[in-house]
Amino acid sequence: MTQLERHMLAxxxxxxxxxxxxxxxxxxxxxxDAMATEKLAEGIRGFHADQQRLEALVEQQLLQLRGTS
Structure with a gap:
């Protein structure tokens, strides 16, 4: 049997x-750290854009459900 190489530390x-x-x-x-500042801001902007898209999708789904009831 082959021994496994340990990669994680105790x-x-x-x-x-x-x-x-x-x-x-x-x-x-x-x-x-200018790069850290820019990457953090980029992540926050991306998160906000994703949140806006998610809210629009949820609203669209709710409107469809209300329309079919």
Whole structure:
């Protein structure tokens, strides 16, 4: 039987988690990284567009259901 190569580390072999950030620290750090700021904004805009499409689809489905009753 072939041995499997281990790719994951045991809990005690992992690097420690970074210290938690408060909001001011997070905002400072993200504003220091232009790409992170742009990608976050892009994600928020994409999420909003998807939300708008979902709401339109749900409204369309509800109108169809009400029309057939």
């Amino acid at each position: 809990e005690d072999q992992r690097a420690p988690r970074p210290a938690p950030l408060d909001e001011a620290q997070f905002r400072w750090q993200i504003n220091q």
